[in-house]
Amino acid sequence: MLQKRHSGVGAAVEYAVVHLKVENILVIGHSCCGGIKGLMSIEDDAAPTQSDFIENWVKIGAPARNKIKEEHQDLSYDDQCNKCEKEAVNVSLGNLLSYPFVRAAVVKNTLALRGAHYNFVKGTFDLWELDFKTTPAFAFS
Numbered sequence: 001m002l003q004k005r006h007s008g009v010g011a012a013v014e015y016a017v018v019h020l021k022v023e024n025i026l027v028i029g030h031s032c033c034g035g036i037k038g039l040m041s042i043e044d045d046a047a048p049t050q051s052d053f054i055e056n057w058v059k060i061g062a063p064a065r066n067k068i069k070e071e072h073q074d075l076s077y078d079d080q081c082n083k084c085e086k087e088a089v090n091v092s093l094g095n096l097l098s099y100p101f102v103r104a105a106v107v108k109n110t111l112a113l114r115g116a117h118y119n120f121v122k123g124t125f126d127l128w129e130l131d132f133k134t135t136p137a138f139a140f141s
Helices: 008-019 034-041 054-071 077-096 100-107
Strands: 024-030 112-119 124-129
Touching (some): 008 100, 100 112
Parallel strands (some): 024 112
């Protein structure tokens, strides 16, 4: 679970979902992303950089990086980065579901989570929905 009780992001998401009753959250990645290039360049056994915040921030996308490196090792670095830009969006969508109020709203169908990727080089915008196969919580009696 990536959320932290004192997270500004968590507070913003909670306010939007619980109090403003937003109906959609759209997570957008983009082409030529420096954060993704940094993430894809981190070696598994590398010593931490001198960055106080950036490296920890991009490491949130490590599951995307690992999946792309495993499934697309035959692709060039640039093509891997492009795929990782999109997969990192999926990771972010999954991370949003770690907030109980987000998950509850998705299960109740009052909130939709969508992903997108803007390729400003080609001028394309891809939009997708993920099938989370969420089910409401239940208790055995």
